[in-house]
Amino acid sequence: MIKLFSASLVLALSTTAVAQTPPPPPPPEAKSQAMPYVMAAGRSDLYEINSSQIALEKSQTPAIRKYAQMLIMHHQKTTTATMKAARRAKLDPTPPMLDPGATASINELQSAQQTDFDRLYIAQQIPAHQAALDLHTSYASGGDQPPLRTSAKAAAPVVKRHLDAAMKMQNGGTTNRM
Template identity: 40%
Template sequence: MTPAEYVATAGASDLYEITSSQIVLETTQNSQLRSFAKMMITQHTKSTADVKGAAKRSRIAAPPPKLTPLQNELVTQLSSESGPTRDAAYIAQQKAAHGQALAVQKAYAMEGKAAPLKAAAQTIVPVVEHHIIMLKAM
């Protein structure tokens, strides 16, 4: 994965996490899920800033993140649900998305070509792992 591909992929992942979490916050009555979604917004906003800063230090362009077609589909699906059905869909989507995010972050943390981006990925890996542990408990 090139540095530019990593920046784009990580940015899309964070944007999806933030967007889907904002959607679930609109309606969830589940306090545990509400806390988790708020944490997702905060921590994925931070990781976006970290990657953007690392990209700048690496002299890699960091255009604004864009959702992939699949992520757009998932956001649309989540928006069409409500109540406990939305909550369940959100949890299922988060489990899958975090598994994918972990794979990307681990791969770049081990084999990334741009040192600042590699360091950012290394700090993001344990955060994503913690999110996965939390999701398994839901």
């Protein structure tokens, strides 16, 4: 009887647990070297845009939908600003692309059950924005190209607001019901 109960509990926990795969942090050289910074910033923005588009499709929570809409708008702007700054720095970056880790995060959001989606989305947003904030603040203070340092300095407070909003939702708002 105890074995049956234990097996049932393990099964129940394993079926309700949802993995959370945050996108990987940028490489260390992105914190100081122009081209790695541009590629990492673009990849981060692209993840935020794509994950938030999925949130608009899957979430029924008004606060999550509003947050996702904000991320799409802001991260499109930061991508544009970074690309302009890269051109001023005489760089010719390719359009941003997701790496395998970010692709895995996106795939996890796409396959998430409706009941788990909001929690998973916010659980990915927090480490993604922590990594992006570290990237932008590091490059802003020690990057090798002045136009990109200026762009990174402008992006950092935007990313910080996104991080604060995600943490607030996780700690007391909409995602605790999930």
